Amino acid sequence: DIQMTQSPASLSASLGETVTIECLASEDIYSNLAWYQQKPGKSPQLLIYYANSLNDGVPSRFSGSGSGTQYSLKINSLQSEDVSIYFCQQNYDSPFTFGSGTKLEIK
């Protein structure tokens, strides 16, 4: 199985700041990497797929990058509604494994 190592586990930032979350795959996943946002008590929502493609309706302050085994999610101009847990997930090969999540809070 492909292991997904996500960092940091938690993150605290101020409104308007830019934050970056990293995800490392245990092998090359050829950009088959998705990012999900899960707000408290809600289902996960797709933000980014194929490493850098923004899902419909997702604000442009979210962006993804990376290739090979290393990927990142960047959130510009942090808003209060961005308080969530963020998960990366590889869809290169089943089982489609997820990272352990990054909890984002506002300072």
Next chain:
Amino acid sequence: QVQLKESGPGLVQPSQTLSLTCTVAGFSLTSYNVHWVRQPPGKGLEWMGVIWNTGGTRYNSALKSRLSISKDTSKSQVFLKMNSLQTEDTATYYCARDLSLWYQGVMDAWGQGASVTVSS
């Protein structure tokens, strides 16, 4: 409007079988794959398995011996059955749809989740 909704018992006794139904609307099960993903309380997401639009299935090897996914296309329903439940199977169970057949494993629509507690 794309919708998925899980239903099933909230409480299951240890060693018993869990049966969940995912009822979908706004798309056809012949055109999209549907996954099951679970999340123990306060923990991360675990992919359980998928039923392809063709009806084929693939399971997480960690659960394969206990898990079965099927569907009734005419009723727009996907079914999950997992036997020999233990307390560590306590979780919220989600069904989710693939973005498209081109992006297998990219889940763009999720149900609200079904909370399942395994306890006597």
